Amino acid sequence: MEQLDIYCSYCGASNQKEEMQCFACGHTLSDDETPIDTPAPEILLQQRYRLLNEVGEGGFSIVYRAEDTQTHQIVAVKAVSLRGLSTQEKIEATDAFNREVNILTKLTHRNLPRLYQHFSDAECWYMVMDYIEGETLEKYLERHKQMPFRLEEVLDIGAILCDVLDYLHSNQPAIIFRDLKPANIMLTSGGYIYVIDFGIARQFKPGQLKDTIPFGSPGYAAPEQYGKAQTTPRSDIYSLGAILHQLMTGADPSQSPFAFAPLPNLHQHAVAKLDTLLQRMVALDSQRRPNSLAEVQQVLQEISKLHYHQQGLSSQYYQPAIFRSFQKAVYAQLPSANSISNNIGVTSFVQQQQQQQQTFYAFSPFAQSTMPPPSNKYQLYSILCSLLGIFMPPFLCLASTQLLHILQHHIVITLFFSAFLLVPSIMGIVFGHKGRAFARHTGTSADTATVGMTLGYIFTAIYLIFSLCFFATTVVLFL
Numbered sequence: 001m002e003q004l005d006i007y008c009s010y011c012g013a014s015n016q017k018e019e020m021q022c023f024a025c026g027h028t029l030s031d032d033e034t035p036i037d038t039p040a041p042e043i044l045l046q047q048r049y050r051l052l053n054e055v056g057e058g059g060f061s062i063v064y065r066a067e068d069t070q071t072h073q074i075v076a077v078k079a080v081s082l083r084g085l086s087t088q089e090k091i092e093a094t095d096a097f098n099r100e101v102n103i104l105t106k107l108t109h110r111n112l113p114r115l116y117q118h119f120s121d122a123e124c125w126y127m128v129m130d131y132i133e134g135e136t137l138e139k140y141l142e143r144h145k146q147m148p149f150r151l152e153e154v155l156d157i158g159a160i161l162c163d164v165l166d167y168l169h170s171n172q173p174a175i176i177f178r179d180l181k182p183a184n185i186m187l188t189s190g191g192y193i194y195v196i197d198f199g200i201a202r203q204f205k206p207g208q209l210k211d212t213i214p215f216g217s218p219g220y221a222a223p224e225q226y227g228k229a230q231t232t233p234r235s236d237i238y239s240l241g242a243i244l245h246q247l248m249t250g251a252d253p254s255q256s257p258f259a260f261a262p263l264p265n266l267h268q269h270a271v272a273k274l275d276t277l278l279q280r281m282v283a284l285d286s287q288r289r290p291n292s293l294a295e296v297q298q299v300l301q302e303i304s305k306l307h308y309h310q311q312g313l314s315s316q317y318y319q320p321a322i323f324r325s326f327q328k329a330v331y332a333q334l335p336s337a338n339s340i341s342n343n344i345g346v347t348s349f350v351q352q353q354q355q356q357q358q359t360f361y362a363f364s365p366f367a368q369s370t371m372p373p374p375s376n377k378y379q380l381y382s383i384l385c386s387l388l389g390i391f392m393p394p395f396l397c398l399a400s401t402q403l404l405h406i407l408q409h410h411i412v413i414t415l416f417f418s419a420f421l422l423v424p425s426i427m428g429i430v431f432g433h434k435g436r437a438f439a440r441h442t443g444t445s446a447d448t449a450t451v452g453m454t455l456g457y458i459f460t461a462i463y464l465i466f467s468l469c470f471f472a473t474t475v476v477l478f479l
C-alpha cells in the first residue's frame, strides 16, 4: 500500500509516517493528521459552517459557499488541502495561506472581503470570509471578448481599483498586491468590485534589492517581478495599466507581454489622455511610471469628468466612481443573486437580509451586497467623549461648591483641572478623525464621527479659553 505522509496540523509541514513530532515546528503528530481531500459539501466545519456548494477553485484551494449556522449569514470558505502536492507545492501552498491570512486580518476596505476566522483540521486549512456573489472579471471577459467595456466604465473600474490599491500601499509597511489580474477581481451583480486572493501579496521591505522569489502572472506582472528588482507599489501600477488596457482593447496581455498598442479612437480627447496615462503606467522602467495610485486615480477622474463633459452632460453632476457602484449595463448579464443561490434552506433568509441591507445602505457601496458594512466603533467613542467633555465640567463645578474656591487658591490644582477638562474633548477629536478615515475606507456614513469631532473642537476651544482666563485670574489673585 502507498505510504502516506503525515502533515502537521500546526504548520503544514510534511513528515514521514513514523515520525512522532513535526520536524519543522516540533508539534506532536498524531495519526489523524494525515489529510484526505478537501471536504465534501454538506459537511459542518467547526460545528458551525455548513458547506453548500463549490464556487471556485484556485491552484491549491477550493472555495465553497457556506452557511454560518450561528448567524445564518452566507460566507465563503476557502479550503486548502496539501494532499498529493509535491514538497515544493506544499511549501508554496503553506506560504500562500499564511500570507493571505496575515494580510487580510489587518485590512478593512469596502472592496476587499473581510476575513472572519481561520482554522485547520486534520484534513485542510480553512479561511472564512465574506461571500462575494458574482463572477471574476476573467470569466466576464471570456464571455465578452470584443470591446467588453465602455470608456466611462473602464474609468470607473480604474478609479475603484486605484482606491483599494492605494489603501494597501498606504499601510505601514506598504502592502504590495503583486498579482492584480482579471482572475483576482470579482464583479457582483450589483456592480461592485472586490479584489480577492492575497496569496502572493507582500510587505514592502525598504532597502531590499530584489524579491526573495519572483512572482506574478505573465502579461500583468511588471518586469521587476521577474526577479530583477524588488517589487514596489509601482509594480501594482503596471498591473493596473495592463488590465485597463485590456478592458479598452480586448487584447489579452498574457498573449504578448510588455507590448501595449495605442488605444483605438485616439482622436477623442479623453481617449488620448487615457492612452498617455496607460503608456506611463506600463512603462518598463518603473521610475517612468506615475508615483502613486492616488495620482493615477486623480488623472482617471479628470479624464472621466472630461468625457462626461464631452457627452454634453454638466460636470456639476459628475460624481467620482468610488462613491457609487460602477455604472454598467453588465449587471443584467451577470448571474443575479437569485440565480446563483440554490434552494438550500437559508436562501430566502439571505435574500431577506439583502433586501433589508438595500433599504438601509441604499447610497453606500454596500448596497445590494450580501454583507453588512463593518461597524465603526470610533464614531461611538468620538461622540461619547465629546458628550463627556460637555457635561463633565459643569457637573463637577455644581457637585462641589468647594471646587471653585480651591481652584482660586491653588495654581497647580488649577493647572491639572484645566488639563483634565480638555482630555475628553481632545479624545472626541482624535476618535472623530479616526472614525471619518474608517468611514472613508469602508464607504459608510461618517456623520456621527463628524458630529463628535466638531463638538470636540468647539468644546476644546471653549475650555481652552475658559482655562486660560481662569488661570490668569488665579495667578493675579495668587500674586
Ligand SMILES: Nc1ncnc2c1ncn2[C@@H]1O[C@H](COP(=O)(O)OP(=O)(O)OP(=O)(O)O)[C@@H](O)[C@H]1O
Pocket (backbone or CB within 6 Å): 055, 056, 057, 058, 059, 060, 061, 062, 063, 076, 113, 129, 130, 131, 132, 133, 136, 183, 184, 196, 197, 198, 199
Ligand atoms: N470571497 C469569495 N466569495 C466568492 N467566491 C470566491 C471568493 N474568493 C474566491 N472565490 C472564488 O474562488 C476562486 C478561487 O479563489 P482564489 O483565487 O482566492 O484561490 P487561490 O487558490 O488563491 O487561487 P490562485 O491559485 O489563483 O492563487 C475565485 O476565482 C473565485 O471564483
